[in-house]
Amino acid sequence: MNKIKYVLPVLLIGNLLCMMDVSIMTIVLPEIQTAFNESLTNLSWTLNVYTIVFASFIIPFGRLAEKFGRNKFVFTGLIIFAVGSLLSGISTNLSFMLVARGIQSIGAAMIIPTSMVIGLELSNQQNRNKTVAALAGVQGLAVALGPSIGGFVAQYWGWRWVFFINVPLIVIDLIVFPMVLSLRHEQTQSAPIDWTGALLSVVMLFSLSLGLIKGNTWGWNSPIILGLFATAFVSLPLFILLERKLKLPMINMNLFHSRNFNGASISLVLCNFFLGGMAVLIPTFLTRVHGQSELGAALLITPYSVAVMFSVIITSLLVKKINNKLLIGLGFTLIGISYYLLANMDLSQNYNQLIIAAILLGVGYGLVAATANILAVADFHGSILTASQSVANVLRQVGMVLAIAIFMTVLSTNIDTAKQRTLNYGESQIRMLNSTAALKSKLQRKIHSKLNPNSTNVTKVKGSLKFKGAKISQAKRSALISQSNDHELALIATKEKLPVKAIPAKLKSQVLKNVSETV
Template sequence: MKKLNTVLPVLLLSNLLCMMDVSIMTIVLPELQTAFKISLDDLSWALNIYTILFATLIIPLGRLAARWGRNRFVLMGLVCFALGSWLTGAADNLTWLLIGRAIQSVGAASIIPTSMVIGLELSDGQNRNKVVALLAGTQGLAVALGPTIGGVVAQYWSWRWVFWLNVPLILIDVVAFALVLPLRNEKRYPNKIDWLGAVLSMVTLFSLSLALVKGNSWGWQSRAIIGTLILACLALAGFIWRELQATSPMIDPSLFRSRNFNGAGLALVLANFFLGSLAALVPTWLTKVHGENELTAALQITPYSLTVMVAVIIGSLLVGKISPKWLVGSGFALIVVSFGFLSRLPLANHYTMLYIGEVLLGAGFGMVAATANVLAVADFHGTKLTDSQSVANVFRQVGMVLAIAIFMTVLTNNLQQARMNTLRYGHQVVNQLDISASTKRTVKSKLTTKLSAKATTNVNQQVSFSGVKVTPAKRQQLVNQAVADQLALLAKKQGIPVSQVPPTVRKTVRTQVAAKVNLALNQKIAKMNRMLARGINQLHHHLMQQLNRAFQRTFAFGLPLALLAIGTVVIFKVKQA
């Protein structure tokens, strides 16, 4: 037990950093979108590549760790994670950002499941559930804390330090790890690795995520999307067949004979799905719709992070004392209520509903995650205990992948609809303005360029117009025409040709007419610009309302899914864990 108390802090720090990077960049997505000038769809792959590779590599890397030595393998994973963090922070385009995130995910997949096994091996039967709850709870807390910490770092330094900050912390952890855990002559476990199963699972996750992310831009009925979905289904069928046939399957099929494991797996997928929705959507809503900076947005998410931490601790203590059906059902019920509040977030800059929704979602997630993490390993011992924990990690990442892909897709579709609604409204407003037809055409053209769904995928595409302007040449042309008309009228009255009007009279007429024309022109321009300003203000307010409704509708999309999630309670055994 003394050895466990020494090792646990080292394992907790590595788990905290790895899982925090699942969500930490959600707060800096708006800044990255501006810096790299890319769409929200494309940028979502910076989140997806981490979770997809993480989910796919967890089990095969866990097997490799058993063969090569778990302590040594975790140490290599820490170095890999530090390298990926440095490259991500140094990226100057999306390609290098994705490469850095991919390397990070390989390191994280080397650390998370193996560190859990190390902790379990050092524990006894009495404190095993506590170790599982502590490590898994830290992972959930890390995902919740990610946006808050990322916002603080980005505000005072830059988005690059959101990733660079990992490097010194990892170096500290590496030194501590080498001091408390042996790297030589550690026990190894010869086993085989189902690489075909790993490849098939990667193809399944990648193709499914690709279809979900690109469905709107490519078209849901396009050959590319249909083909990608077919590939995902075929890969999934092939993966299931392979696991049933393989002598050393990537996932032991016998795990699914346990009702508790099945219920825990489904609960983990759903809980992390709802957790990921808030982590992905709220930072963008705060920064883009409400114009908050990263620090303020991070502080607005803090109640959610703190609630997750408290709820995981309380939930872990209640497991074994209260029926898992009650704990999981109550947790999902809280999530249902939270989505009810989040789907009614007001445009006004007061966040009472946001705080209530965050606290309820954090409490619900904590109760579900704490219960599911313990029940996922409750019926197993030996190698099955290791496998069950690895698969539970996969379930968590699948939930995050689905959250980012699905909610980002729904949000993108809702944002496009919001801009189209504003564009139609804008044309109506412009038609009612008392301005020239040419000015109306110019304003409409600029609105179409700004708000067209094909033109941009930015969240808060600003509606602005510099106003009506008359060039000096045009102004002089108008003055010359007015002077000519006035001279012609004067010459007609005097019965002489225009050419015989005296120069002094010509000069006087030009001075007087120019003053009158410029005054009238300035008054007309000022009036038109005031009308345009009022119209643009109306458009901007309408756009903000539409964008806010887009986020409301996205959260409303999750409401019935959360309601259905309560049904997972029927899977668990009635007997307490």
């Protein structure tokens, strides 16, 4: 009897929930922004805290798992993740949620890499690739499914249930866990942990992410941003030098002697970067810019999630039959076409181009990720196989960290720029009004409350900004019409180089009609 058949579903549930929480809250950010009265840039830290802590502790926790027992470690991680989910759901402000998300990510860092090692240990040579494909594939699928599931849950139960939904599923997993995996008399290893290397990796990821996120706000040439980037780029070579000298490093540098592993590593960073871009950018864009409900946005994103699922499954079956370079090359080609369509899409008529781009991205991601995950372990056995999976998990998170940092910054910047331009245009139109100073002041306050780029207020507007209007007397309206009509006729006369009196009566009548409709 193959034990992996019973263990794998338990491991898959933990992996699915942990990775889903990387992206599930992207679609409810506007609701949380309203509830907490925070800016979108500040809220992006609820995503960044999760991914940064997650990536930073994956490898050290892998060593701790060897010391205390892998099964017990994953079981404890599930409990911590459930507690973090519960605390995230009851959060009343951003600070509380950041702590809760940090707790969640610690649990996830205990679950993800160790689950992979447990699965590999219970697999034989024939089904090892299937185990890797299943666990790694469900991680990518979870990131893709996150916004869709988050949209459905938030629409009917509210944004807090995006986190609460984890708790009953984890409880079920905890009940089944001891039935398939022993928590007693586990084999353990006493190996020292490279805490200096762990600290350097945390400093590197934190500095890089913070610099990317706050660069536009603090200024790309400001001393603090330049200092953050310098810290990140100095930490990397120091980390590499340290790992080469240690007998038991946090990362075994022999991994990078394998061309398969190097190619897989680059592919994993890039494909997860592009996957993260879609998962982070499009839900917020649809809900905040295009006024879609969470459910509407979830439905539009669902084809992308389904495409990831089927692509990962099919690619895992074909990876031994088709050249790996061809699969990865085709995958990145589809991802490139997808991003070209996303960059040039026009959603004013319909969402067909978005759906096509989403499907292409999902298929492309599945081709790259499924192939790269199998290539990452192709050349290794024993302890170095465990190390390869830990590093591969870190690289996936690096791609997600970069995606969240860069795409959230781009989105926030573009929204702020659009709001500022609209605000400037509105103010110029108000100044041109032939009206009282009090009315102009009232209109200016109105548009500032809606469009001020520094405001944390979130208003879903589809189409245009609407005012209730200001009441004026009929005599005042007639005077405004007459003044505007004379202005328009003078412009026509100047353009055509003829006196106002020479303008045809039919044209004068049309101008008066247009002016009357707009005043």
